[in-house]
Amino acid sequence: MFQSFEVTARPEQGPPRLAALRAELVRAGLDGFLVPRADAHQGEYVAPRDDRLAWLTGFTGSAGFCAALQGVAGVFIDGRYRTQVKAQVADVFTPVAWPEVSLADWLKGQLPEGGVVGFDPWLHTPAQIAGLEETLAGSGIEMRRVDNMVDRIWDDQPDAPMTLAAAHPMEFAGESHEAKRQRLAVQLREAGLKAALITLPDSHNWLLNIRGQDIPRNPVAHGFAVLHDDARVDLFMAAEKLTVLTDHLGPHVRQRDPADLPDYLRELEGPVRLDRQSAPVLFADLLGARAEAGEDPCALPKACKNEAEITGAAEAHLRDGAAVVELLAWLDAQEPGTVTETEVVRQLEELRRRDPSLRDISFETISGTGPNGAIIHYRVNEETDSVLQNGHLLVLDSGGQYLDGTTDITRTIAIGTPDAEARSAFTRVLTGMIAMSRLRWPRGLAGRDIEMLGRLPLWMAGQDFDHGLGHGVGAYLSVHEGPQRLSRMSHVPLQPGMILSNEPGYYREGAFGIRIENLLVVQEAPALPGGDAHRKMLDWRTLTLVPIDRRLIDIKALSPEARDWLNAYHRDVAEKIGPRVSPVTKLWLDAATAPL
Template structure:
């Protein structure tokens, strides 16, 4: 038996002591975060799966792990098929699987601090239909057997300067108060860590790659706020920044505080505030208003300071990436580098800027077949040598005080095949289609997702993930509510209307299992577009590309590009030289100019 087999057996034994037949284990924390601290990595500890999205369900005779198309290959490499059944989502749901697998009389446990109200309702209804019961646990059973479970991070909460934030916290809280007045609500519970960070102009170090601090906030109708955070995270500078209008409490007092709103109307986001919070508010006599966190949209609409900061961060980050691309082109074919050494070299280039705070996620440094795993995570065990004949994919980003970056490039190690060039060029055509898209204000991302796929569809090909995600301002690398994604891909359709000021990624790809992966990713700013002769009553939007680094010319088949696409590519590369060139010196600059010379 493996360690993970032993852990599964231990969990089943622990469940028996609680009178439970099963347990649902999501990959999240008490804040419904996408990326979580080590203390909340229960799914990885139990199964070995290291992806960033997934859920497990354990029953007495069977166990399943639910993953989307980004992790089809990865889950089979990391999770033992002898212990676990692999279940694809969104084709199948946890609730639907429970309805088929659970037996009458069984009690299935769930942690109410790790599930939304909707998730709980769906599972409860499915189990009730077969005579089984969903049971809330007082303490997570995994924690009882995870003997070396990490403690939550002790990192301090820090001040995010108003010069980078663009708007003072007091003004943000006043805007939340105005929203509460519109909703006739007495207060709103903020549970998403990036919402709290944005609203209070604070940052932290509790989650790897995402500068947030563990805590909760309740904003009242007058804008005053109760912040619940571990006492050790607070210092005098933070107290002075927050001022008297923000009352600071121990994080442990949060659950009890939810019972003090008898007769009041309290807003709580049904997607971001866990079931335990909704239940505690209701139990205390509050009327819970299931409304979206008001910070979500406000945070997505970047203000001028945030946009200017991102532009500055993109220049230094693009220069670091360009230096790395030159290095990998030179060193990769020699056979002495690996995925880990390449990731370390790119990190070193970023650190040489003197302004890097962290990477914005674990760098995806993937050569050959590993590139076909969209969210591949290199480890000492999986680390592969970079060798001639492969495609090397590097998806990475930096966290700077003035902006968060995310960019993907692909480099051939030696000469690429004609198939590689064909696939790369089709991905590039899709990338250009998104970059040049013009659409009515309010169009949801789902409606433009197909623009990126058409060149691949025409060859009978596709990619199994969304085309774009929102991004934070020195915050989460994946930020909602906007996305570019159609219904039949992971995460479902993105129906959020696109608005000026939203930032998104543009990252179509192609993945040939067992051989190589391709993805071209830049970040975009949604901007108003004026079209001569257009209907003045129908405002239009388009995108400004924010990321600058060369797109590998030896992988491009110019015969597949239209004249319009060639013009875009050459104009983009000219701008790369104009923006990045002045930051580079000597051979690095000469290399950049050569890489960005016109393609015809």
């Protein structure tokens, strides 16, 4: 398998590490300290050096934080991780349902007489701290900027990543970095801004058409960038990462020492755009009144893929789809009770490796059977590795990072003969997934306006799931990319070129999990006969091409429209993937895509 880079802590390591942290808090005069999952770039995925939450608590989820006080240490997790956290943290840590329980309310309850809670100003955003301090007003609780307390006790903390960055070819980028810089500089001038501070690696990597290897599974190079209103860029990235990029970057992109950034910001002429949702609060402190709140200028342009990026994504999905189909055919030939979760992961990753354009998987492969499938972001290990038994479901969520695109696909697979309850739940999930895939909607709507369509069949049965319906996906960048989402919290209008996942699910703790995921790209919808010619509509083009397990479908519960969509989808899969697989797999594919 691809090497795993996750920092982990065994449950027995939790108590001594927490005790060491508490001793450090006493020396620093603190009553508590916040340990976020995030790094200085607020990325979902972090380098091993920055995985402080996992090192301290053992929790390896991609979102959450710990509030370590002298008497209690709360691990705040959302609905995706409430099963996972129980298995990963020692009993010295208390899981807290978040955001139902806010950090401010929890702190008030735990520190009724007030106290001082420290936080690392590199690891929290201005929006987070301002919101927390506002809610804590009058409680006597003080939030204090301090050095990182975990770093003080983590003796074998890994070094900061220092991998070589490379140019992203124009044939896949579709636009030169000179053109991107000029385009965004015009927007700065029109807004009366002198510069914009870009803290997200995927943003400045996209802007400069570079990629790196500083984060496992995410092809980005760490650093910070300042885009000026004349299209110049000061790039605060270690020089050793850029040794092969001098000609690519050219004279208008100047490399600067990252250690010089604080002093640079103290002197930078304003006003300066600062994204209060993603920049470190330290940067807001340094800029002071010169900071003007606003969204990362790269976020929306990066999300709206150009023709080259969409073409690349489609091509990557064809090759990726062939690898997944080979895996499904192989798996179907194995007898129930003879294959483990890790063997499925190993086989799938080996099939993907056959493509020379593959650079990595896009996240740790999720392969969960039976009760493990109910853990939404399950990560198989030696202790949990389970055999695929007759009657079980397998949730297989995986993806690849290819030079021309990023993929993310989930299929739920019947092992042997599924029971009626699983088939009913699967059919409801499939019905929601198809309803979203078929949707046409007026321009201007955001994810929050339409995501309920994918949940409706489950709601009507008194069921739901604790994750968003879909997330944005990058172009050989992060597999989770904003600002667009299919989520009740997303207010960003969907626009042509945006790639999102469509992944409803259902999870019965201790029994099984179900999730079906395709990637879709937003496009202009063709006019319909008799439609309003003045009402511009959008719809989806489906990128993912892999069969959906027909054995799990209750055909009688599908509407004629849903059945027609699925039959058309399977015809498309057979036509486009069939020529790319082996003869044996082609026979399996023909049966798997036969009309319902």
